[in-house]
Amino acid sequence: MSNAPVSIALRRVSAAFRSPEGATVAAVRDVDLAVRPGELLTLLGPSGCGKTTTLRMIAGFQEPSSGEILIGEHDVTRLPANRRDIGFVFQSYALFPHLSVFDNVAYGLRVRRKSAHETRTAVAAVLALVGLGDLERRSPSELSGGQQQRVALARAIVIRPRVLLFDEPLSNLDAKLRVEMRTEIQRLQRRLGITTVYVTHDQEEAMAISDRIAVMNDGRIAQLGSAEELYRRPASSFVAGFLGRANLLPATVRASSGGTVTLDVCGAAIKVASAISHSLGERLSVMIRPERILIGPPGGPLDGEIVSRVYLGEKAEYVVQVGGALLQVIRADPPEGETLAPGARVGITLPRDGVQLLP
Amino acid sequence: MQGDPLRAGVVVALWLLLGLFVLYPLACLLIRAFSDDGGFTLGPIVGALGNPTHLRALRNSLVLASLVGILGTAAGFLFAYAAERTDMSRNARRLIDFIILLPLISPPFTTSIGFVFSFGPRGLITHDLLGMQNAQVYGWASTTCAEALTYFPLAFLALRPLIAAIGGDLEEAGFSLGGSRWQVFRTITLPLTMPGLGNAFLLIFAASLADFATPLILAGNNLPVLPTDAYLQITGMFDLKGGAVLSLLLLVPAGLVFFAQRYLVERRSYVTITGKSGGRARGAGATAWLRWVLWAACAAVTLFILYLYALLAYASAVVAFGANATLTLDNYRVIFTEGVPAIKDTLIIALIGMPLGGLYGVIVGYLIARSRGFGRHMIEIVSMINYALPGTIVGIAYLIAFNDQPFALTGTATIIIACYIFRYSPTGIRTTVALLQQVDRSIEEASFSLGASSLRTFRSVTLPLILPAFFAGLGTVFIRAMTAISATIFLVSINWTLITVRILENMTEVALGPAAAFSVFVIVVVLGVTSLLNVALRRMTTLRVSSLGTAS
Numbered sequence: 037m038s039n040a041p042v043s044i045a046l047r048r049v050s051a052a053f054r055s056p057e058g059a060t061v062a063a064v065r066d067v068d069l070a071v072r073p074g075e076l077l078t079l080l081g082p083s084g085c086g087k088t089t090t091l092r093m094i095a096g097f098q099e100p101s102s103g104e105i106l107i108g109e110h111d112v113t114r115l116p117a118n119r120r121d122i123g124f125v126f127q128s129y130a131l132f133p134h135l136s137v138f139d140n141v142a143y144g145l146r147v148r149r150k151s152a153h154e155t156r157t158a159v160a161a162v163l164a165l166v167g168l169g170d171l172e173r174r175s176p177s178e179l180s181g182g183q184q185q186r187v188a189l190a191r192a193i194v195i196r197p198r199v200l201l202f203d204e205p206l207s208n209l210d211a212k213l214r215v216e217m218r219t220e221i222q223r224l225q226r227r228l229g230i231t232t233v234y235v236t237h238d239q240e241e242a243m244a245i246s247d248r249i250a251v252m253n254d255g256r257i258a259q260l261g262s263a264e265e266l267y268r269r270p271a272s273s274f275v276a277g278f279l280g281r282a283n284l285l286p287a288t289v290r291a292s293s294g295g296t297v298t299l300d301v302c303g304a305a306i307k308v309a310s311a312i313s314h315s316l317g318e319r320l321s322v323m324i325r326p327e328r329i330l331i332g333p334p335g336g337p338l339d340g341e342i343v344s345r346v347y348l349g350e351k352a353e354y355v356v357q358v359g360g361a362l363l364q365v366i367r368a369d370p371p372e373g374e375t376l377a378p379g380a381r382v383g384i385t386l387p388r389d390g391v392q393l394l395p
Numbered sequence: 396m397q398g399d400p401l402r403a404g405v406v407v408a409l410w411l412l413l414g415l416f417v418l419y420p421l422a423c424l425l426i427r428a429f430s431d432d433g434g435f436t437l438g439p440i441v442g443a444l445g446n447p448t449h450l451r452a453l454r455n456s457l458v459l460a461s462l463v464g465i466l467g468t469a470a471g472f473l474f475a476y477a478a479e480r481t482d483m484s485r486n487a488r489r490l491i492d493f494i495i496l497l498p499l500i501s502p503p504f505t506t507s508i509g510f511v512f513s514f515g516p517r518g519l520i521t522h523d524l525l526g527m528q529n530a531q532v533y534g535w536a537s538t539t540c541a542e543a544l545t546y547f548p549l550a551f552l553a554l555r556p557l558i559a560a561i562g563g564d565l566e567e568a569g570f571s572l573g574g575s576r577w578q579v580f581r582t583i584t585l586p587l588t589m590p591g592l593g594n595a596f597l598l599i600f601a602a603s604l605a606d607f608a609t610p611l612i613l614a615g616n617n618l619p620v621l622p623t624d625a626y627l628q629i630t631g632m633f634d635l636k637g638g639a640v641l642s643l644l645l646l647v648p649a650g651l652v653f654f655a656q657r658y659l660v661e662r663r664s665y666v667t668i669t670g671k672s673g674g675r676a677r678g679a680g681a682t683a684w685l686r687w688v689l690w691a692a693c694a695a696v697t698l699f700i701l702y703l704y705a706l707l708a709y710a711s712a713v714v715a716f717g718a719n720a721t722l723t724l725d726n727y728r729v730i731f732t733e734g735v736p737a738i739k740d741t742l743i744i745a746l747i748g749m750p751l752g753g754l755y756g757v758i759v760g761y762l763i764a765r766s767r768g769f770g771r772h773m774i775e776i777v778s779m780i781n782y783a784l785p786g787t788i789v790g791i792a793y794l795i796a797f798n799d800q801p802f803a804l805t806g807t808a809t810i811i812i813a814c815y816i817f818r819y820s821p822t823g824i825r826t827t828v829a830l831l832q833q834v835d836r837s838i839e840e841a842s843f844s845l846g847a848s849s850l851r852t853f854r855s856v857t858l859p860l861i862l863p864a865f866f867a868g869l870g871t872v873f874i875r876a877m878t879a880i881s882a883t884i885f886l887v888s889i890n891w892t893l894i895t896v897r898i899l900e901n902m903t904e905v906a907l908g909p910a911a912a913f914s915v916f917v918i919v920v921v922l923g924v925t926s927l928l929n930v931a932l933r934r935m936t937t938l939r940v941s942s943l944g945t946a947s
Contacts, residue, residue, distance in 0.1 A: 192844075
C-alpha cells in the first residue's frame with residue numbers, strides 16, 4: 037500500500053425517497069459517523085433500517101438529500117461513484133457475466149489505463165491472494181457461489197481503493213461458507229489496511245468481523261462501539277435485543293446512594309451502578325443476558341417454574357416463569373440426566389454484576 | 396444516467412423520427428378519411444358502413460380471423476404440448492422447431508401457392524390424384540387452412556414456455572393430492588394456460604385480420620376481405636380516400652385486439668414469474684395412448700407442411716406445373732435475368748434496413764427499460780403503433796403522407812426502409828427490454844464503482860449483455876424486409892420494387908414457375924442470413940449471455 041489509510045466522515049447525512057404515493061419517506065436521518073483510518077466498521081440493523089442506503093451514499097450510487105460525506109479530507113458529496121476511488125462488493129456479486137474471471141478482475145485496472153503487463157501481474161497476484169489462481173479463464177457462471185464471492189472481492193481490491201464497501205456480501209452463501217468467507221474478508225482487510233464499511237443484518241457476522249459496530253434503527257445510529265461494549269453495555273432495549281438475546285425486565289428503585297441504586301427485580305434485590313440518582317419507588321427497565329442467570333434446586337430466594345426446555349448439545353435453553361415475568365435462561369453444558377420438564381420447580385439466581393440499567 | 400446531455404439528444408432525435416414516421420402518417424390518414432372540401436365529416440365512414448359490399452368484407456374479415464385464430468391456436472397448442480410433455484426424440488423436436496420456423500421466414504404467399512399447386516384445377520391432389528376436373532381451390536376452406544398453417548407458429552411460440560412453466564412442480568403437486576391425469580389437466584394445466592391460449596388466439600386473430608397475401612390469392616371473388624378490398628380500391632379504382640376509409644374499418648378490431656392482448660400478457664405474469672421451474676417433467680403429462688395421438692396429429696400437420704414446401708420446390712424446377720413435368724432451370728434463369736432488379740432492390744433495402752432497425756431497437760429498448768416516468772410510457776406506446784396496425788393501414792398512411800411536400804418520399808427506397816424499421820423493430824425493442832430486466836442494476840453500478848464513466852459502462856457492460864437483442868432485431872428486420880408485402884405493396888415504384896411484389900404479379904399472370912422459384916430463393920437467402928447472424932452472435936458472446944434468455 038502506497039497510500040496511508042483514510043478516514044470516512046458522514047455529517048448530518050439524510051436520505052429521503054419519494055414513495056409511489058408521492059409521500060416523502062426518510063430512509064436515513066441526520067446520521068453522523070466517523071470511520072477511523074484502516075478500521076472495519078459494520079453497519080448492523082434489521083432490514084429497512086437505512087444501513088444499505090447509508091453505504092450506497094458513501095459509494096456515490098445515491099446522493100444524500102442533505103448533509104455531507106468526506107473521504108479523507110475531500111468532500112465527495114457530489115462526486116459520482118466512478119471518481120471516488122472505492123471498491124464495492126455487492127450482495128449479488130454483480131460479476132460481469134460476459135467477461136471471464138480474469139477480465140472481471142482486470143476491468144478496473146483497464147479503466148485506469150494500466151499497462152497490459154502491470155494488469156496481468158496485478159490480477160494474477162490478487163487472484164492468488166483470494167485463492168483462485170487457476171480459475172482466471174473461467175466464466176463467472178462456471179463458479180460456485182463462494183468462488184464468485186472471491187472474484188467480486190478480488191475485483192474490488194485489485195484497484196487498491198481508498199475505501200472498501202461491502203453490502204451484505206455473504207447473505208447468498210450457506211452457513212459454513214459464510215463463516216469461512218468472513219474470516220477471509222477480515223484477514224484481507226487487516227492485511228491491506230483499507231478503511232472498510234461493511235453492511236450486514238447478521239449480528240454474529242458483525243461481531244466476528246468488526247473493529248466497531250454501528251447498530252442502526254429507523255434511519256439513525258442507535259449505538260456505536262466495539263462488539264463487547266455493545267453486548268455488555270447496550271444503550272437501549274433495541275440494541276440489547278438486536279445483539280444477542282436479552283431479558284428486558286421492569287425494576288423498582290429501593291434505594292439510591294452515591295452512584296449505586298438498589299433495585300427490586302422480580303422480587304430480588306440487585307445493586308446496579310448508575311451515574312444519575314433515582315428517587316425511591318421509581319420504575320426502571322433492566323436487561324439481563326440469559327446466560328448470566330443461574331438455575332438451581334428450588335428453595336432459594338427466587339423460585340420459578342419451567343415453561344419449556346430445549347436441549348442443544350453444548351447448551352440448553354429454558355423459559356422460566358418467575359412471578360409475572362418469563363425469563364430466558366441459557367445453561368452451558370447442562371449436566372447429564374437433567375430432567376426439567378415443564379412444570380418443574382427451580383431456583384433462580386440473578387447475577388450481581390450482570391444487570392444492565394436501560395434508559 | 397438521468398440528465399445526461401447525450402441521452403437527452405437521443406430522446407429528441409427519437410421523437411422527431413417517431414413523429415415523422417409513426418404519428419404524422421397516421422394523422423394524414425385520419426385527416427384524409429374524415430375530411431372533405433367542407434372540413435370534418437363522417438360521411439365516408441358512414442357510407443362505407445352502409446355499403447353492403449364493404450360491410451360484407453368487414454364481416455368476412457372478422458369471421459375469417461376468428462376461424463383462423465381457433466384453428467391456429469389449437470394447432471399451436473398441440474405442437475407445444477407435444478414438444479413439452481412427451482418424451483420426443485431430439486430429432487423429432489428439431490424437426491418441430493424447423494417446421495415452426497418455415498412459415499415465419501417464408502414469403503406470405505408460400506402456403507397459398509402450395510394450396511394452388513395441390514388443390515387447384517391442375518392440382519396434384521385434386522387433379523392428378525382424385526381425377527377431379529376444374530376443382531375449386533378458392534374460398535373459405537382453403538383461405539382458412541392456409542392462414543392457420545401460416546400463423547400457428549405464433550401460437551406455438553407463445554404457448555410453449557407457458558406449458559413448460561406449468562409442468563413439473565405444479566402438476567406434480569396436483570398428482571400428489573390425488574388428482575387423476577384428466578383432473579390435473581382440467582383443473583391445473585388448462586386454467587393456467589387459459590390466458591396464454593387467449594393471447595395466442597388474439598395474436599393469430601390480428602395476423603389474419605391484417606393478412607393481405609393469402610386472401611389475394613386464395614379468397615377468390617366470393618370472399619372479399621378488408622385488406623384486399625382496400626388494396627383494390629386504391630390500385631384498381633385509384634380511390635385513395637376510399638382505400639383509406641376501408642383500411643380504417645380494420646383499425647377498430649385491430650385496436651381492440653391489441654389492447655386485449657396487452658391486458659392478457661400483463662395478467663399472465665403469475666405463471667411466467669416462475670422462470671426457473673424446479674423440476675421440468677418432460678413426458679409426465681401424457682399417457683401412452685395420448686402420446687401416440689399427439690404424435691400422429693403433429694406428424695400429419697408436419698408432413699403436410701413439408702409436402703407443400705416440397706411442391707413449391709418441385710414447381711420451381713419443372714417447365715410447367717401440372718402440364719409438363721420436364722425438369723428445368725428455366726424458372727431460375729427467369730428470376731436471375733428479368734427478376735434481377737427486384738432481387739437487387741430487395742437485398743439493398745433489407746441490408747440497409749437491417750442494421751438501422753437493429754440499432755433502433757436496442758436504443759429504444761434501453762430507453763424504455765432504464766428510464767422512468769411519463770416519457771418512457773409514451774415512447775413504449777408510440778414505438779409499437781406501426782407494429783400493431785395492420786400493414787394495409789400503415790401502407791396507405793405512408794402513401795398519403797409522403798406523396799406530397801413537405802415530405803415527398805414516394806418512389807424512394809427511404810420510404811420502404813423507414814416502413815420496415817418502424818414496423819418490425821418492436822421485436823428488438825421487446826427483447827432488449829426483457830434482457831435488461833434480467834440484468835441487475837448492480838452490474839452497471841459495479842462498473843461505476845470501478846471507475847468507469849457512464850458511456851464506458853454502456854459500451855463495455857450493457858451493450859455486450861443486450862447483444863442477443865440486437866441480433867434478434869437484425870434478424871427480424873431482415874426477414875420482414877425479404878418477405879413482407881402488406882404495407883410496402885403501396886410503396887413500391889418503378890425505381891424500387893420488391894421480390895414479394897414480383898411473386899404476386901407472377902401469380903396473377905399465372906406464371907407459377909417463376910413465382911415458385913422466387914419463393915424458394917427468398918427462403919434460401921433468409922435461412923442463410925439468419926444462420927450467419929446466429930453464428931456471428933455465438934462468436935461474439937460467451938455461453939453465459941445466450942443463457943440469459945433470448946426472448947423471441
